[in-house]
Amino acid sequence: MTPAARAQAAIEILDVILDGAPAEAALIRWSRSSRFAGSGDRAAVRDLVFAALRRRRSLGALGGSATGRGLILGLLRAAGTPPDELFTGHGHAPAPLTVAEREGGRDPTPAEALDLPDWVAQRLAAELGPDLPVVAEALRHRAPVWLRINAARTDASQAAGMLSRDGIETQPATQCPTALRVTAGERGLQSSRAFRDGLVELQDLAPQIACAAVPLAPGATVLDYCAGGGGKALALAARGASVTAWDASPARMRDLPARARRTGATINRAPDRGPDGRYDVVLTDVPCSGSGTWRRTPDAKWRLSAEQLDSFPATQLQIMENAAQYLRPGGRLVYMTCSLFAAENQGVISRFLSAHQRFALESSLSQRPGAGEASPDGFFHAILRDLTGG
Ligand SMILES: C[S@@+](CC[C@H](N)C(=O)[O-])C[C@H]1O[C@@H](n2cnc3c(N)ncnc32)[C@H](O)[C@@H]1O
Known part of the structure; x- marks a missing residue:
């Protein structure tokens, strides 16, 4: 595919996503129906689509409209590439610019330049203060x-x-x-x-740092209560822990046996009806807004609503409470999210600690994407100690 044909493919995929389809699903559907596209083409189209979604708001302003064409036009203008080089109408290239497109477009306002929904920017500004522009800027770029x-x-x-x-x-x-x-x-x-x-x-740097912070005595037993694809379970098993995996949706653990085999780890599976026994460490890597990983899932940045965000803490607290019953006296309950929002992080931990005085906070860490090419995803972890024994 020529660069222009790749741009046209990205425009069409973006229009499908802007109509409400999840980005991954739209890309997969395009790949399956585009046998002519080689692996280099698929990667290049994906990069264009994701770059446009990360900066959807500012590119919409630069390109003159929040459509696939507007975003790709904005992307070219932002890069200083004359759009007429690709918008030629030849072969599979995008149609030539209309007069309105040629004359449209403007510099983004300061709010648009953050590339966040306004309500997200307001909430994060209250929490991050002067760090907000740095975090927002990091989310506008590809993750390492x-x-x-x-x-x-x-x-x-x-x-x-x-x-x-x-x-x-x-x-x-x-x-x-x-x-x-x-x-x-x-x-x-x-x-x-x-x-x-x-x-x-x-595995991103941030969860690696979080998993490395979990105190593990030799032969420690760990229950990963929200195991999903098993990234954290495998990281803890590699440190010598005996890990048991459970998830409320067992189907989410389908890749775990093959991943464990490849790495030589043994991960036990708890029965689907629920785990048994007591563990030295219980990990709750809870469902969350995913805002810390918006560089990787940029369409989620625009899909999250304030109502959804406000519904997470109750679920997260409930999961911690369910999971705590599997902790041995004196054990450690570990809480993790890939969220930037304090309500899902410190907020949940304070509520849990005030309701459960047998626990004390041992340590916690908020990591955030920032300047430089090596910054981690947004990630929070807290390690709570049960004070009743051991
Ligand atoms: C952030 S993901 C976990 C990712 C996983 N730990 C990893 O490293 O790949 C959250 C997981 O929590 C699971 N989950 C949702 N509700 C739950 C509940 N009430 N109890 C336990 N797990 C739940 C989801 O199915 C999902 O797999």
């Missing part, structure tokens, strides 16, 4: 690709050497010994030997 090295099998320099032999260049993180940031060759990752042999896993 981070790997977690499987510390049960390798170390960072050996894994980096093996990846490099397959054309994947990485840099270690200063904050976390298991984390490598991919700086080149990421498209070859899934077929690389290090990945296929389970020496590295895809």
Whole structure:
């Protein structure tokens, strides 16, 4: 596909997403119906679509309309690329610009330039204060690709050497010994030997830091009560914990057995009806707004409503309460979200602590995307200790 044909494909996919379809589903449908598109084309179209969605508001202003054409036009104007180079009407290229398109478009207002819904900007401004523009700016750009090295099998320099032999260049993180940031060759990752042999896993820096902070005595037992795809379960198993996975929607754990096999980890599955027994650590990686990962799921940034956000804390608190029954006396209850909003983070923890005085807060950390190419996703964790024993 020519660059112009890729732009036209992105325009059509964006229109489907702007009509309400989830971005991933719209991209998959386009890939399936576009056999002519090679893997490079699919990746390039995806990059265009995601770049446009991350900056949907400001690009709509620059491009003159919040349509697929307007956003791609805005993207070209933002990059300083003359739109007429792609909007030629030849072959599969977008139709030439109309007079209105040529004369339309303006600089975004300061509010539009944040690329957040106004209600989100207002809430985050109250919480982040002067950090809001830095966080909002980070969310306008692609997230870095981070790997977690499987510390049960390798170390960072050996894994980096093996990846490099397959054309994947990485840099270690200063904050976390298991984390490598991919700086080149990421498209070859899934077929690389290090990945296929389970020496590295895809996982953002922030959850790696959070999982590394969980105190684990040798042979500790862990119940991952919201296991989903198993990213946290695998990170804790790699540290030597004996991990049992459960999820209210067991189907969400379908990839976990294959992931565990690849990494050589043993993850026990609790019965679907509910876990049994008591554990040293119970982890609740609860459903949340996902606002900390909006760089990766940019359509979610525009879909979240204030009503949805306000409904999360009650669910999160309930999940913590359900999960706490599986903790042994003296054990640790660990709470995690990938949310930027205090109501889902510190707010839930304060409510839980005031209702359950047998628990004390041992530590907590809010991580946020920020300046620089190595910043983590937004992520919160809190480690609570049961004071009744041990
Ligand atoms: C943020 S995701 C977990 C991601 C996962 N830990 C990982 O690292 O890939 C939240 C999970 O909580 C599960 N969940 C939703 N409601 C729940 C509930 N009431 N009790 C337990 N899990 C629940 C969802 O099915 C979902 O898989």
